[in-house]
Amino acid sequence: MQKTILIIAITTFLLLQFTITAQNAFELSISTLNEDASLRMIQNSEGNFILVGTKYNDYYQPTEINGYIAEINTKGEIEREKNITLDDTLIGLYDILENNKGGYHVFGAVGNIDTGYTDKYAFFEFDKEFNILKKHYYSIPINRKMPGGFAFKNSDNNYIIFGSVRSSKPETYGIFPVLLEISETGAFIREKYLIDTETISGDPIFDIIEKKDHSGYFVITRRFPKSTDGLSGRVLNLDKNFNLQSHINIPKRVHNAGTIKWFTDTSFILSGTKTLDWSKKTTKDINAQDNDIAIMILDTLGNLINSTYIGKPDTTDFPGFFFNFDYVADSSSIYVVGTQGFVFSSFPNTKSKIILTKLDRDLNVIWEKFYGGDAYYIVYSVQTTNDNGCIIISARYNPDKPEYQDDIHILKVDFHGNIIASVEDEPTINVSELILYPNPGTSELKIRTAKQSVGGIFYLYDISGKQILQKQITDINTSINTLILQKGIYIYKYIYKNKMLESGKWIKN
Numbered sequence: 001m002q003k004t005i006l007i008i009a010i011t012t013f014l015l016l017q018f019t020i021t022a023q024n025a026f027e028l029s030i031s032t033l034n035e036d037a038s039l040r041m042i043q044n045s046e047g048n049f050i051l052v053g054t055k056y057n058d059y060y061q062p063t064e065i066n067g068y069i070a071e072i073n074t075k076g077e078i079e080r081e082k083n084i085t086l087d088d089t090l091i092g093l094y095d096i097l098e099n100n101k102g103g104y105h106v107f108g109a110v111g112n113i114d115t116g117y118t119d120k121y122a123f124f125e126f127d128k129e130f131n132i133l134k135k136h137y138y139s140i141p142i143n144r145k146m147p148g149g150f151a152f153k154n155s156d157n158n159y160i161i162f163g164s165v166r167s168s169k170p171e172t173y174g175i176f177p178v179l180l181e182i183s184e185t186g187a188f189i190r191e192k193y194l195i196d197t198e199t200i201s202g203d204p205i206f207d208i209i210e211k212k213d214h215s216g217y218f219v220i221t222r223r224f225p226k227s228t229d230g231l232s233g234r235v236l237n238l239d240k241n242f243n244l245q246s247h248i249n250i251p252k253r254v255h256n257a258g259t260i261k262w263f264t265d266t267s268f269i270l271s272g273t274k275t276l277d278w279s280k281k282t283t284k285d286i287n288a289q290d291n292d293i294a295i296m297i298l299d300t301l302g303n304l305i306n307s308t309y310i311g312k313p314d315t316t317d318f319p320g321f322f323f324n325f326d327y328v329a330d331s332s333s334i335y336v337v338g339t340q341g342f343v344f345s346s347f348p349n350t351k352s353k354i355i356l357t358k359l360d361r362d363l364n365v366i367w368e369k370f371y372g373g374d375a376y377y378i379v380y381s382v383q384t385t386n387d388n389g390c391i392i393i394s395a396r397y398n399p400d401k402p403e404y405q406d407d408i409h410i411l412k413v414d415f416h417g418n419i420i421a422s423v424e425d426e427p428t429i430n431v432s433e434l435i436l437y438p439n440p441g442t443s444e445l446k447i448r449t450a451k452q453s454v455g456g457i458f459y460l461y462d463i464s465g466k467q468i469l470q471k472q473i474t475d476i477n478t479s480i481n482t483l484i485l486q487k488g489i490y491i492y493k494y495i496y497k498n499k500m501l502e503s504g505k506w507i508k509n
Helices: 002-021
Strands: 026-030 035-043 049-056 065-072 078-084 089-098 104-112 120-126 132-139 144-153 159-167 175-182 188-193 207-210 216-222 233-239 244-249 260-264 267-275 291-299 304-310 317-319 325-327 334-340 352-359 365-384 390-397 407-413 434-437 444-449 457-462 467-472 477-481 488-496 499-508
Touching: 035 089, 035 365, 035 390, 049 104, 049 407, 065 104, 089 144, 104 144, 104 159, 132 175, 132 188, 144 175, 159 207, 175 216, 207 260, 216 260, 233 267, 260 325, 267 317, 267 325, 291 334, 291 352, 304 352, 304 365, 325 365, 334 365, 334 390, 352 390, 365 407, 434 499, 457 477, 467 477
Parallel strands: 065 089, 291 317
Antiparallel strands: 026 407, 035 049, 049 065, 049 089, 065 078, 089 104, 104 120, 120 132, 144 159, 159 175, 175 188, 207 216, 216 233, 233 244, 260 267, 267 291, 291 304, 317 334, 325 334, 334 352, 352 365, 365 390, 390 407, 434 444, 444 477, 457 467, 457 488, 488 499
16 A cells, blocks of 8 residues: 555656656747737746737837737647726836736836827736736836836845836937836835936846845946947946946947846856947958847956857847847756847848757857748747746748738747647748858858758759759858859758758759
């Protein structure tokens, strides 16, 4: 009898362990009739994902701005969703944290429907069914509008809202960094507008960490304080009252630093965009669009300890807009996301791919995956999940359709970067470990190969099936001269360890 009980107990324990550590993966697109701006997701204590965002009927000249919240289970199914509206009020939702009452604290902005823009920060308490239990509003200066940002809880159990406001003067396009501290119940504590003049414009505060001794904060932004190198990002050293103590210029012309996290007790890891140094450009660089995704480790004095760069030569590889990397608890695995083929346009007539790179603690590449190519993706953020995989939030726009509409695209992958969790699940997004570009091309064919797949053989065939070339791939970036090839359609395949890893079509113009 005791042996039977023991066997049952062990079996139950193993089943629980399997449930806790089971890898889930899915792909989900959320389409509406409106323009969607989805910003933030958390995984709650039950393991489900809670998504908040803002919905505009027109992004550039909105007459309706409403909040959106949804709960998604680990299979990628929407269990509940709700449009958050208030009478005669514009409302946007930007961030969410689970509270100790089984509900959520949600951060956003509100405004008068007659003005067409938001002009107050907002704090909401939601129950589990997304009903608003409490709300608090916080005014901003009269010459400012459109407050936005994110939130985190500090060591005093207060919330720090960080982000930006914009100038309300029509002749001025200014973005001004701001910090706001409120209590867990929504009581106002303090605020700080780091720039209070129209003559200097900055950028939002992209991310923030509290100092290890709880005496203040490190925040990342750009162009403030002003310097001769206006492109580089900044790490600001603030005291507990948000007063500026000093700042660090992020080295190597890295800017758009979207995320900062503690790496050790004396160093932090941050991300950003590494841009070509135009002061050293050559004739070959004139038409180049060379942006890479940068990951850097700095000590608290700004000394560079380690760095790595992710991207293809002569292309725009852009980090996720907001929280573009995350790591598991011991930082042994670091997930970095970005957009390959990024274009500075809301609805471009082109297509792009999601880049997901997994690094080890020394910033060495463990593996890379490329997702998409069927539409234009703009990557917002990534975060690790309870099963040590990660979840990526993007906007997805199909340039082949006439509607100017972004969908919310959610991609949950396991710790190998895979999407398919079972044989029944078939993702619609393409997953690859090799990119050919430009396609169509003329004089040169370039191949970007994932680090884990370098070492295979690339074959190119004409339309009749005749082999035109064969090349051993020995680096992540490969260039092949195609001047002698006739115009037309070619078929390629990539064989790695006796397996066809990729195949497709390349066009010579």
